Amino acid sequence: MLRSYLRLLLFGLGLLVGVQVPGFIDDYAKRVEAHRLEAQQGLSGFEETARRFFNGDLNALVAHYRASDDPVFRNDAQSIGRLVERVRLLDRESQAMQGPWYAQAWHVLVDADRALLDETYRAYRYQVLLAPQAIAWGLGCALLLAWLVESLVLLLAMPFSMGRSKQVQQRHWR
Incomplete structure (x- = not known):
């Protein structure tokens, strides 16, 4: 007995x-999308500058900033470069979370961004x-x-x- x-x-x-699994996966996908939109918005001004002067090539804009004699521009090149990489990472994460449920679950289990996963876990409320x-x-x-x-x-x-x-x-x- x-x-x-x-x-x-x-x-x-x-x-x-x-x-809990689907709720956690959904929370992770929403967090990725929110971060992606925020990073994209932060990069939008630089994208406009890259469109105007470098045919939309953000890497060329970063290279131009790095090659500048002005130390402020050289310093900003690092910040813009990190922002460009962040947007790329979040775009990849967002694409991974657009697949079928089993692909999303596998991605969150083995290939998710560790920082975003930890952030999602800390903020997750059981439901x-x-x-x-x-x-x-x-x-x-x-x-x-x-x-x-x-x-x-x-x-x-x-x-x-x-x-x-x-x-x-x-x-x-x-």
Whole structure:
């Protein structure tokens, strides 16, 4: 009986953890988009200058700033260069978050920007979404967690049950 309750508890834990996945992925995608828009807005004036004088080539604008005799321009070249790289990074992240749900989940799991991921985690508030995607994630995680733990327990118990009779084994497998 206790074993049945432990199974239910484990299943419930897996369910609650699983329903968090779509909400976290959605929060990460929204954070990426917000940062992307902000960085794009900060770069917009420099893009206009690059369009006017360098056929839209921001790298040429940065190179021009770096080659300047004015130390202020040389210093600004570093800032603009970092901003250009930031926009590129956020564009790549945004593109990755436009794919199907499984591609988004894989990206967040293995290839997400660490700083954005940490920021999302710190700001994340646990929620129980009743969207079909959240329910599917919850059930999938619950079944996987329950199956893994039960398999592990059975594997660990197997050496101790070698000498049992068939009747005892059948009674415990029900």
